[in-house]
Amino acid sequence: MTQSLSVFLRQERDTVNTNLIAFVQSMNAPQFLKDAIIYSIKAGGKRLRPILLLAVIEAFGKDRDLGFAPACALEMIHTYSLIHDDLPAMDDDDLRRGQPTNHKMFGEATATLAGDALLTYSFECLANEDQLSPILRTQLVSGLAHAAGPAGMVGGQSDDLSAEGRVLTLEELESIHQRKTGRLLAFAVEAGAKIAGAAYEQQKALMSYARYIGLAFQIRDDILDVEGEEGTLGKSVGSDVTNEKSTYPKLLGLEETKIKLDHYIEKALHSLQEANVPFPRRLQELAYYIVERDY
Template identity: 50%
Template sequence: MFKDTFQRYINMVEQTLDQLPWKQNLINESMRYSLIGGGKRIRPVLALASAETVGGKPEAILQAAVALELIHTYSLIHDDLPAMDNDDYRRGRLSNHKVFGEAQAILAGDALLTYAFELLGNLDHAQPERLLRVITEVAMAAGKDGMVGGQVLDLAGEGRDLTLNEIEEIHKAKTGAILTVSARLGGILGGGSEDEIDALTEYAQSLGLAFQIKDDILDIVGDSETLGKPAGSDLRQGKSTYVSLLGLEGASKQLHDQIIKAQAALEPFADKGLFLKELAFYIEERKH
């Protein structure tokens, strides 16, 4: 049941991405190279599932859900740059800057970010007040107090022994902010009540931390071929992680605790929250 539903969401996302109008020029080629190059599509899936959980139609918010994937992809292109994480591979292929050059990679990331807000602004059939709320929240989640701010903290923490609270602060912003706003976007545009949106928020905040803790674990125990990017990059860059601070066993316990918290937040939805509960297990058990 979970696999079928997950695949249904994935198919919706991939079809929408493929149908976006792409001109035959260098910037579009560079954007598509990273955007269509695979990925778990967790953010748009989370948005679609959240909309359906509150009784909305996922088809009605597809364009908004896809916008989240554009923002995520832009962040990966920029993260891989030599000035950032300096990774040559992403999703099993050469990073964008290794194929198109650093300047073009920067521009591709910029274009994906701005295109995402173009898609959000042109969403059909959304209540104007709910759409404006979503656009504002997505901008905040992607910006200086969210994902970008988290990346700043992450870079500043390289080579330092961070505390658990400092690591958590980085993860809540760098990874958690966009995952949280994905669930909120689905809840808001799906017509959810404030109590339902709050429950989705609590769920996604724990899911975001779990996602990053799992990344920390995979960076140690995973292999580059499965991950689609170099394993051990955190260690080489001198980053403090849950694993470096707590060990594999301690990090795994933290991961499981966050999964349990995420699932508990879904109790108000009863059976309607089953897919999101199973999505949390998927995050915990993923191999890449």
């Protein structure tokens, strides 16, 4: 990762975190519930989804401030999903980003409610963003609900849990990942493009870019689960094997998986070139970051 990209990502994470905490603090909710939510937000994370949304707006030379509410709403959805994924009924994880998971700190009931609060409040924040037109807000609320719901993340997670203990085909595996991981990444790109006023053909090419970086993101996760370092990842290495999950390395072998990762990034960059955005550099760098990240 270049120093300029490293600085950019750190600055963007700080900006997203500041806005996220401000949104949560403004909740009309019991303080204990807000404390549980802020605990998971302050646990850190890449903030790739909101950063990607803001980067798409900037790629068109538009005012990135228009994207803060949608970006934070998107990250609220992602954070809620992680809180719920860690629960004993799901992945039953004790650590998230090197710290005790939410339910280990606050109990299962509060963790469940913290996730519920983030899920619903995300749509409230998005629907109330008066910097965006009512039509655009409606489109974004609908798009985020579709990406996060049964046709997207929730459905992908359901199929992922059902698939434990059996060997999937590559087509089945990619279908799960396109929904479980890819749909929220795709929404980040779609939302940024709509807010920026991108033309239809540009949006179409950017959605192709989003699809490929979504698959690449999951492939990199699978590789890190094999050869990553637990201290850097902030979670146990080898959990996919323990949970008997199908992964790219399991289906293709590690070397073929790395080849596929490079192939998808090449296709993502080709799609970005076709989108013909005025300032593509950050979107190019974010694609390479997905390949090179170590957590």
